[in-house]
Amino acid sequence: MDSASHPIQDAAAGGSLARRGLMFIMSSPSGAGKTTISRMLLERDEHICMSVSCTTRPPRPGEVDGKDYHFVSQAEFDRMVADEEFLEWATVFGNSYGTPKAQVKAGLKEGQDYLFDIDWQGTQQLYQKLERDVVRVFLLPPSIDELRRRLTGRGTDSEDVIAARMERARSEISHWDGYDYVVVNDDIDACFDKVREILAAERMRRARQTGLIGFVRELMTP
Ligand SMILES: Nc1ncnc2c1ncn2[C@@H]1O[C@H](COP(=O)(O)OP(=O)(O)OP(=O)(O)O)[C@@H](O)[C@H]1O
Numbered sequence: 001m002d003s004a005s006h007p008i009q010d011a012a013a014g015g016s017l018a019r020r021g022l023m024f025i026m027s028s029p030s031g032a033g034k035t036t037i038s039r040m041l042l043e044r045d046e047h048i049c050m051s052v053s054c055t056t057r058p059p060r061p062g063e064v065d066g067k068d069y070h071f072v073s074q075a076e077f078d079r080m081v082a083d084e085e086f087l088e089w090a091t092v093f094g095n096s097y098g099t100p101k102a103q104v105k106a107g108l109k110e111g112q113d114y115l116f117d118i119d120w121q122g123t124q125q126l127y128q129k130l131e132r133d134v135v136r137v138f139l140l141p142p143s144i145d146e147l148r149r150r151l152t153g154r155g156t157d158s159e160d161v162i163a164a165r166m167e168r169a170r171s172e173i174s175h176w177d178g179y180d181y182v183v184v185n186d187d188i189d190a191c192f193d194k195v196r197e198i199l200a201a202e203r204m205r206r207a208r209q210t211g212l213i214g215f216v217r218e219l220m221t222p
């Protein structure tokens with residue numbers, strides 16, 4: 001077999017050999033910046049796509065159904081739980097959030113990477129189910145005051161909602177040690193560069209490079 005007979009990937013996605021996709025999870029206390037970093041990653045890396053969650057919370061201004069979230073009723077969410085349509089689900093700030101199974105499992109086999117903006121509860125569930133596919137990144141704010149400034153500055157939540165998110169921030173931060181990587185999001189570009197380096201390194205893990213065995217065998221053939 002020559003090297004041309006191996007499925008080839010774009011070098012930017014982690015090399016020239018076939019590879020299993022990965023589940024790139026980004027969590028943080030609300031307001032630390034994971035949505036912002038996620039958007040930058042999706043814009044600049046064509047090899048990763050968003051795992052779009054279902055939620056029962058109402059859309060924020062500018063959010064698009066099917067892109068930011070699948071916005072569903074509580075009854076529909078409960079039906080999906082009963083029919084085991086979620087890879088994981090959790091209640092956050094009084095609303096239900098869940099990761100639909102359908103898309104992700106098939107995509108991983110094809111070498112598709114998925115980005116998850118989910119909380120620590122969902123991260124634990126995904127890790128228990130699909131440990132080898134999961135990469136867990138936790139973003140921290142540079143300070144609690146800056147976190148409050150960001151939530152206020154975002155201008156999407158009422159004072160009550162911001163107070164609830166600040167109230168919960170310390171308990172969310174306490175889950176930092178359940179992650180493989182922790183990055184402080186002080187300067188946005190520096191944080192983005194670090195996240196991108198993590199993704200690049202994880203793509204090169206030997207266990208993910210499913211094309212290696214054939215390739216190495218061929219190199220070793222006299
Ligand atoms: N490094 C940064 N410096 C300054 N502002 C930032 C930085 N990162 C993000 N922000 C701003 O902070 C606000 C909150 O960011 P973002 O919405 O990405 O947080 P989040 O972690 O996704 O929150 P949530 O969990 O509530 O969705 C946004 O207005 C964003 O523009």
Ligand SMILES: Nc1nc2c(ncn2[C@@H]2O[C@H](COP(=O)(O)O)[C@@H](O)[C@H]2O)c(=O)[nH]1
Nearest residue numbers: 053089090092097098099117118119121122
């Ligand atoms: N366990 C899950 N958590 C999720 C999912 N989708 C989002 N989230 C987390 O919820 C909070 C609030 O998000 P917001 O968009 O309402 O501000 C945040 O921590 C998200 O990471 C999911 O499918 N599962």
